[in-house]
Amino acid sequence: MWSTPSFDSQIQKWTQQYGPIYGIFEGTCPTYVVSDVNFLQEVFIKQFSMFHSRHNNILVRMLKSNAASLFSSHANQWRRQRHIINPTFTTAKLKMMTPLMNKCIRSIMKKIDENNDNEFNIFLLYKRLTMDVI
Known part of the structure; x- marks a missing residue:
């Protein structure tokens, strides 16, 4: 193992x-x-x-x-x-959080689009997304 x-x-x-x-x-x-x-x-x-x-x-x-x-x-x-x-x-409270999570995701997607073809560290963006969602 x-x-x-x-x-x-x-x-x-x-x-x-x-x-x-x-x-x-x-x-x-x-x-x-x-x-x-x-x-x-x-x-x-x-x-x-x-x-x-x-x-x-x-x-x-x-x-x-x-x-x-x-x-x-x-x-x-x-x-x-x-x-x-x-x-x-609860299901109701998680559904209420969905728009906030989607806003965070859209923000990260915008950052990714701004990088165009440039190389960048996606891990840093995922860390930020995780903290924003939490």
Whole structure:
């Protein structure tokens, strides 16, 4: 696994090989890898109260600081964060944000058009777009 270009590319290969739900071991810890959107919606939205104390994957553990995040929180802390953040991402509120996101995208597209055939660093524009949308 560590000889592949990236962890996520290996996960993609295994997903193609084994399907949308399969298990791997992180050391001695069995771990499910799930890429089935319907299953994830069931777990994280419809039944999230039943799945709040899952362990962190190896990458989160390696990068973990003392700061709390949605990816590293457990039990009551995770439940509290979820309760605070959830109302922000309703379908209606996301639809209200669409015009603002489209405005940011149009701005970036204008910058790209201004560069004509000149070489430029697209990564910087994507970073700006990401921050503007967030």
